[in-house]
Amino acid sequence: MFGDDERWLRAHGLPAFVVRHRRASQLVARTAPFILLLSSADLGAWMIDHATVSLNSSSPLAGLGALLLTGLGLIVLLLTPIAAFLRSGAWLRSAPRGMTVAGWMLLTYYVAVAPWLAGHPPAAGSSPPEGTGALLGTARAAITAGLSLAATGLGLGSLASWSLRSAIRQFKALGELTTRALPLLMLVVVVSFFSRTLWEVTNAMSPERLAGVVAFFVALGLIFIVPVTRRETVGLENAGPPLSRLEQLNVTTVLVLAQGFQVAVFSGLVCLFLTALGQIAFSGAVLDAWLGPGREQLEVAGIRFPVDAALVKTAVFLSCVSSLNFLISATTTASYRSAFYDPLFEDARQALEVRAAHLAPAGRKTGPEIVVEWE
Incomplete structure (x- = not known):
């Protein structure tokens, strides 16, 4: 578990003050809030692309309800990673192993699951073999996750x-x-x-x-x-x-x-x-x-x-x-x-x-x- 002084330095935006051999400690757990932000952004973009809301004069309540639900979902997707950023320090203190497990689960979902759920369709006009779009999405997600881990190790996350x-x-x-x-x-x-x-x-x-x-x-x-x-x-x-x-x-x-x-x-x-x-x-x-x-x-x-x-x-x-x-x-x-x-x-x-x-x-x-x- 982190020492109190190390947690304090990270919480105050001073990761360079942490001793060199401790800067990469619990890297996955500390990267989890940012991976959650990326996942929420992708899911929000998917919702906007696939949501079609029309207000019909004959039944306006149904369209208005769908609009409110879509807006509420986007707000939740926005606030969840913000809350994770704000509370990550307290969660690391109280449940470091739980944060590590949650971090690995988020990484697995973001890299291996989300691209296949979204489909990542290829660009218009191209006809790659079936599944190539999802494979490209997985590769992009893996590169993004790797860069996120590197940035956290360098202290940019703190x-x-x-x-x-x-x-x-x-x-x-x-x-x-x-x-x-x-x-x-x-x-x-x-x-x-x-x-x-x-x-x-x-x-x-x-x-x-x-x-x-x-x-x-x-x-x-x-x-x-x-x-x-x-x-x-x-x-x-x-x-x-x-x-x-x-x-x-x-x-x-x-x-x-x-x-x-x-x-x-x-x-x-x-x-x-x-x-x-x-x-x-x-x-x-x-x-x-x-x-x-x-x-x-x-x-x-x-x-x-x-x-x-x-x-x-x-x-x-x-x-x-x-x-x-x-x-x-x-x-x-x-x-x-x-x-x-x-x-x-x-x-x-x-x-x-x-x-x-x-x-x-x-x-x-x-x-x-x-x-x-x-x-």
């Missing part, structure tokens, strides 16, 4: 599981973000929100160009936060053996991702606030005068929403601007730093202490000073 839990924790901090950060930082963008020139620019953006603008702001944020985070982690290295290159990369990645989740939640809040404000403040006549008649409505996956597309584009653009401002303020302004930034580095400091305790039995030398070790 990092993904931690990322999901961290994102959920950031949603729990919505109250703090709303009351402390949102009101002041919104002042920066509200004035620009009522600028006709900005609306004309954002309205002319295609979805691809807008995505490029978002990516540009993400790159700016990374250029700013990665060096700052690296400097901060050097100051935390006050106990235990030197960090290797991989361990330094791991702790920096975790801290940058945690801050990224904060920024993403804040950006979503700003976007929702501006969209609601625009719906209230701008009449159709004003937008017609600014942008001309025949404006596009927001359309996502073929579904039209009663929201002006230009409004959403403007809200997305300004949310990127305010999010970059929030990121800089969270690292430089004392009040924001104590609320949003310092707690992340308290976790990092605790991680280094756990790492020192984890490596001590293996004979690694620990001491009061830490020097980054580049291997």
Whole structure:
């Protein structure tokens, strides 16, 4: 069974801190949630491809019931692997052998059973021998399962599981973000929100160009936060053996991702606030005068929403601007730093202490000073 320190490090997205010979321990059990996710995705895709729901005016209840059942099945398929990711640590602690057995069963189903149940029909126009499609599906599933096991052994599974839990924790901090950060930082963008020139620019953006603008702001944020985070982690290295290159990369990645989740939640809040404000403040006549008649409505996956597309584009653009401002303020302004930034580095400091305790039995030398070790 895993030691408490090893479980703690994996749960906090720090698999590189685990001693080298233990990184592949209980590999199948730890890969099981991801195999469940792959199986659920395949089953959900099969349901969408094969489900035909029609609402007949003579008997609408039957069609509506089939639609609700299909939607419920898809929701269950979505939530089951998420719950497995969130609870996998507790299950490994309480029933490690059971998790291993479940992992092998999922692997067997995904590789040897699911391709034959689905049939994996060949591409249109080809006529391979009967069963070749299922054999190809089995080969693809085996390669995918092998890559999944390798990724888990490298620690990507622990990092993904931690990322999901961290994102959920950031949603729990919505109250703090709303009351402390949102009101002041919104002042920066509200004035620009009522600028006709900005609306004309954002309205002319295609979805691809807008995505490029978002990516540009993400790159700016990374250029700013990665060096700052690296400097901060050097100051935390006050106990235990030197960090290797991989361990330094791991702790920096975790801290940058945690801050990224904060920024993403804040950006979503700003976007929702501006969209609601625009719906209230701008009449159709004003937008017609600014942008001309025949404006596009927001359309996502073929579904039209009663929201002006230009409004959403403007809200997305300004949310990127305010999010970059929030990121800089969270690292430089004392009040924001104590609320949003310092707690992340308290976790990092605790991680280094756990790492020192984890490596001590293996004979690694620990001491009061830490020097980054580049291997």
